[in-house]
Amino acid sequence: MTDKNSPRIAIAGGGLMGRLLAWRLAQRDCNITLFEARDFTTPSGACWAAAGMISPLSELVHSQREVYGLGVRSLELWPDWARQLETESGKAVEFRRAGSVLVAHGRDRSELEHIQRELAGKLNGDESAQVRPLDRGQLQQLEPALENFEQGLYLESEGDIDNRRLLPVLLNILRQQGVHLRERTPVECTPGCVEHGEGKLRFDCVIDCRGLGAKGQVEGLRGVRGEVLVVETREVQLQRPVRLLHPRYQLYAVPRSGGQTVIGATEIESEDMSPISVRSLMELSSALYSLHPAFAEARVVETRVNCRPATMDNLPHVHGEPRLVRVNGLYRHGYLLAPALVERVEKLVMQQCLQVA
Numbered sequence: 001m002t003d004k005n006s007p008r009i010a011i012a013g014g015g016l017m018g019r020l021l022a023w024r025l026a027q028r029d030c031n032i033t034l035f036e037a038r039d040f041t042t043p044s045g046a047c048w049a050a051a052g053m054i055s056p057l058s059e060l061v062h063s064q065r066e067v068y069g070l071g072v073r074s075l076e077l078w079p080d081w082a083r084q085l086e087t088e089s090g091k092a093v094e095f096r097r098a099g100s101v102l103v104a105h106g107r108d109r110s111e112l113e114h115i116q117r118e119l120a121g122k123l124n125g126d127e128s129a130q131v132r133p134l135d136r137g138q139l140q141q142l143e144p145a146l147e148n149f150e151q152g153l154y155l156e157s158e159g160d161i162d163n164r165r166l167l168p169v170l171l172n173i174l175r176q177q178g179v180h181l182r183e184r185t186p187v188e189c190t191p192g193c194v195e196h197g198e199g200k201l202r203f204d205c206v207i208d209c210r211g212l213g214a215k216g217q218v219e220g221l222r223g224v225r226g227e228v229l230v231v232e233t234r235e236v237q238l239q240r241p242v243r244l245l246h247p248r249y250q251l252y253a254v255p256r257s258g259g260q261t262v263i264g265a266t267e268i269e270s271e272d273m274s275p276i277s278v279r280s281l282m283e284l285s286s287a288l289y290s291l292h293p294a295f296a297e298a299r300v301v302e303t304r305v306n307c308r309p310a311t312m313d314n315l316p317h318v319h320g321e322p323r324l325v326r327v328n329g330l331y332r333h334g335y336l337l338a339p340a341l342v343e344r345v346e347k348l349v350m351q352q353c354l355q356v357a
């Protein structure tokens with residue numbers, strides 16, 4: 001419960017970062033107002049379209065070491081956060097720590113070798129990373145459905161979370177915590193001040209996590225379009241996220257409850273939010289079919305399109321100045337980076353509130 005001495009904090013953007021920050025800061029007795037441009041029940045940000053993979057190693061191949069370090073820290077935090085969220089809400093968020101599996105067809109075997117070399121180089125002898133080559137038998141034991149593959153890689157430490165469960169759970173908890181929820185209220189952020197259609201409101205500190213809504217305020221912020229399919233079948237059951245490596249397109253398949261699998265994702269330098277293209281639909285479905293032919297009869301139950309908020313170097317951006325903190329550029333790593341970044345932002349905000357008091 002907050003009192004009149006509690007720091008008054010405004011958070012702009014009710015996506016992944018906004019909700020997690022509101023939850024954590026409300027636990028510290030801050031008086032939180034969360035502003036969202038659209039509505040809270042069907043979030044319009046990248047967070048709702050995402051697949052929820054928490055995969056520092058898979059991502060290290062294409063990203064910088066900093067992303068890996070933050071991802072490893074997040075993986076330390078997620079299990080406890082997920083447990084707390086489940087206890088507070090009484091609902092599952094389906095955080096899973098079952099690793100992920102990478103496979104390639106025989107003709108693309110060099111892709112697996114390439115990734116193994118890249119990871120070995122970037123990890124520089126880090127034994128804790130646990131990258132395990134799999135022969136056919138080992139692969140079959142882990143993922144019986146992948147019977148068409150001769151080898152793979154097992155990234156044991158990786159995890160994932162069901163974002164379509166996590167985000168509503170967070171919303172319910174924010175309600176219980178007494179966070180002031182202001183939806184359909186697009187805002188602009190300046191130090192100690194939030195401006196919306198009806199005027200200006202003053203706060204001890206403002207946190208701007210509006211994703212692409214903060215364009216113009218974060219240097220070089222751009223959107224990277226991603227398209228995802230959700231299919232449903234009882235014929236193929238994967239146990240954990242699986243990535244198919246291919247020279248032209250890469251595919252991941254993330255199993256969810258109810259026989260659903262999230263298939264993604266395209267990566268297109270564009271801020272177009274229009275529905276999925278036929279080309280992407282064909283490429284994703286044919287890659288999926290090559291993972292297991294029984295996917296041919298799966299039903300497409302949903303397609304999702306959104307744009308990842310990215311900086312020019314694809315690294316996250318955290319900037320603090322008196323009474324204002326901006327956090328953005330989570331790119332394709334929101335679920336991977338969020339806890340570690342929330343931890344960083346929490347510290348910045350609490351320092352600022354102490355200065356104000």
Ligand SMILES: Cc1cc2nc3c(=O)[nH]c(=O)nc-3n(C[C@H](O)[C@H](O)[C@H](O)COP(=O)(O)OP(=O)(O)OC[C@H]3O[C@@H](n4cnc5c(N)ncnc54)[C@H](O)[C@@H]3O)c2cc1C
Binds near residue numbers: 018037047
């Ligand atoms: C197809 C796809 C797949 C992905 N898969 C993964 C994955 O598997 N793993 C992973 O780690 N990451 C993944 N991501 C990335 C992840 O979704 C993003 O990095 C993350 O959602 C960014 O979080 P955010 O809170 O910064 O922004 P967002 O989630 O975009 O939220 C921003 C919020 O701010 C609101 N807003 C905007 N303007 C205003 C305004 N003026 N006033 C108030 N509110 C405003 C928006 O409506 C939105 O709700 C994926 C993204 C996409 C698109």
